[in-house]
Amino acid sequence: MRFKVGDEVRFLNETGEGEITRIEGGKLYVDVDGFEYPYSPADVILVDGENTVFETREFGSDRGGNNTHESSEKHAETPINIALKGALSQVFERVNPKGIPECDLHIEKLVQKHEHLTNGEIVSLQLEYLKHILDSAEREKVRELIVIHGVGEGVLKIEVRQYLSSFAHITYEDASFQRYGRGATYVRLYGL
Known part of the structure; x- marks a missing residue:
């Protein structure tokens, strides 16, 4: 599964969380209190409400050039x-x-x-x-x-x-x- 626009994420190296607003150039752009900041996918954790979601995440972009990503199921053990x-x-x-x-x-x-x-x-x-x-x-x-x-x-x-x-x-x-x-x-x- 990949990060996608609209995902809520928590930061590993600082306090707080935000929502992914766009994905481009190998970076996740996250809205934090109305300001957009770039993060590496390795520096964030996906959250779903109060719970941290653990799944093996891949980062990538689709061929169409927009910011939506399709999910892919992995058969390997997490x-x-x-x-x-x-x-x-x-x-x-x-x-x-x-x-x-x-x-x-x-x-x-x-x-x-x-x-x-x-x-x-x-x-x-x-x-x-x-x-x-x-x-x-x-x-x-x-x-x-x-x-x-x-x-x-x-x-x-x-x-x-x-x-x-x-x-x-x-x-x-x-x-x-x-x-x-x-x-x-x-x-x-x-x-x-």
């Missing part, structure tokens, strides 16, 4: 399907010395081969995994957990916390600096 076969079945196998479950969002922990993924696909996969973790925590009545997102440029940490903020029954704070540095978030689930 990275989320690969992860579902492995990492998701082992949700709460890792706990810290205090007995609190840990979930590691580092991409190399989720998929074996990630070199072919764009930055947007990687973050989308990590957020899908976090969603699964939270669903599992609620089912299993887990009241607290540690989400390891790493430090890096801070993009994943921002996305994780933005997602966690959308739940009234979840609070979060920095995890133990002594144990995790700045690379983890302590999550508490209420009302279970």
Whole structure:
């Protein structure tokens, strides 16, 4: 599937989102509060309402020269399907010395081969995994957990916390600096 005019996107390297207004010259032009800015397809994540959509996305233009694109179905497995076969079945196998479950969002922990993924696909996969973790925590009545997102440029940490903020029954704070540095978030689930 390809990006198309009208798609809502979230930015990887900055806060905010906007709507694709046109596609030309290898760039996506995104309207943000009435202003149009160019972005590389690798620097955005497709969103659908409140949810980040994870699909392998291709960028391209049609032969007619306008800004509409046809969708094409891929028969290859998407990275989320690969992860579902492995990492998701082992949700709460890792706990810290205090007995609190840990979930590691580092991409190399989720998929074996990630070199072919764009930055947007990687973050989308990590957020899908976090969603699964939270669903599992609620089912299993887990009241607290540690989400390891790493430090890096801070993009994943921002996305994780933005997602966690959308739940009234979840609070979060920095995890133990002594144990995790700045690379983890302590999550508490209420009302279970």
